[in-house]
Amino acid sequence: MTELLEKIESYFQGELPENEHLAFEKQILSDKTLAENVAFYLQTKQITKIVAQERRKAEFENLRQQQKPIVPVRSLYVRYASIAASLALLVGMSWWFFSPKVSSTELASTYIQDNLTTISVTMDGQKDALQNGIGLFNEGKLAESQAIFVHLPNNAEAQKMAGIVALRTEKYEEAIGYFKKLSSQKELYANPGVFLEAITLLKRNQNTDTSQAKILLTQVVQQKLEGAKEAERILGMLGN
Amino acid sequence: MLFGKKSISDQVIIEGIKAGGTQRRQHENLLYEKYFYFIREGTKKHRLGEEECSSAYSDAVLLVIDHLLSNRFEGRSELKTYLFQIFSNKCVDQIRKNTTNQSSVNNGIPIEDLLHPLPDDTRTIVQQLMIDNDIDLLRERLKAIGEKCNEMAMAWGEGYSDAEIAKMMNYNSPSVAKTSRLRCMERLKEMYQKDFKI
Secondary structure, three states: OHHHHHHHHHHHOOOOOHHHHHHHHHHHHHOHHHHHHHHHHHHHHHHHHHHHHHHHHHHHHHHHHHHOOOOOOOOHHHHHHHHHHHHHHHHHHHHHHHOOOOOHHHHHHHHHHHHOOOOOOOOOOOHHHHHHHHHHHHOOOHHHHHHHHOOOOOOHHHHHHHHHHHHHOOOHHHHHHHHHHHHOOOOOOOOOHHHHHHHHHHHHOOOOHHHHHHHHHHHHHHOOOOOHHHHHHHHHHHOO | OOOOOOOOOHHHHHHHHHHOHHHHHHHHHHHHHHOOOHHHHHHHHHOOOHHHHHHHHHHHHHHHHHHHHOOOOOOOOOHHHHHHHHHHHHHHHHHHHHHHOOOOOOOOOOHHHHHOOOOHHHHHHHHHHHHHOOHHHHHHHHHOOOHHHHHHHHHHHOOOOHHHHHHHOOOOOHHHHHHHHHHHHHHHHHHHHHHOOO
16 A cells, blocks of 8 residues: 555655646545545644654753753862953953954945935924025035034034034044034933944044944943944944 | 854854755754854843743754755855844744733644645645544554654654665665655554544
8 A cells, every 4th residue: 555655755746757647636636545645645744744843842952951051169270260261351352352354434434425424304493494504414515504503502413413514524523522412412312422423433543443432332232322223233344 | 062162164064954864963953052042042032931932942943954954045144143033033923922822833834835736626625634634643643653663754754865764774775765664654544544534
């Protein structure tokens, strides 16, 4: 009787010649025994896969149990060795952390080019002046737009824009000032101050700017501040 | 993974699994061990128990293995990313299961995939017969068909070819392994039919 199961298997593996393949399909319609055997074959295939997977899961579970950490009784030697290893790791990580893998300036320039050249308009109480300023900014009239933004000192969006204009015109100290002021406004729902300060530092790329930017970006990611996703991406590209 | 044990690359794991035979099992275990820490991350991220996360992780590893063997994994993303995505989905399934109090059924192979080669009219007949079958009884009889047959059925269930089964179980050739496997299936059918007339 294994011949029948063999033929069924050959059919499902596409090994039957075309005429036999078609005849087999026709036969299922009229031959109840064949149909029942096909159903049994497929059901067995299904069940064996399920049972095999359950068994494999149990084997994985055994592996997991074997790997459960056992709390060792630490000797002094092990403790000193652990401290030494931790210090070595720290030194290694610091070196890795402070040595950029991609040029910070390039990364910041790309970000600025992609995200800070055209800004969508945000509505608020002083929308006319702000919209006008953003309109000028989008037209590339940076100095004229800045003249408007600086006259809206109580508007967070205008502060952000003033910082962006300063960043675009390479007045980095000024930009950092605006972004710091922005990030100090804790009542804002979405505050990109810390993230934009980090971008400014990356763009300036002097002395400890990159490492300082990494700290700020890490803060953005950890505290899920505005720009967290982008910060994570930039950190990854910088080698973190 | 043991501290100090050199981490094996994903490419080596993929090739080992695809190589089949005893290599496959060894590399499956390596895959499981390599990203074992996902379980800990899952417990934190999804607030699931360790056992639940562990089960989701095992399911994810098994699905990834399946996708590797059937070439559904095309290497468009890293193996780690691919596994993590599937693991996250499994965790979400688990959360859904917990909140709706419904247990999911492990279907092994979706019935549509099994019936796929059949034309529509034939498919309906076979599907109805499959529904009428007693799955629990078949499972019980599968346990009782004898050690060798069971081992062979499990290897077949895991997708090993007759050539691989022949090597693993010391048969002279793939065709001998195939004949033995089909005899085991015939035996299973007889045992099943005793209590359930198909």
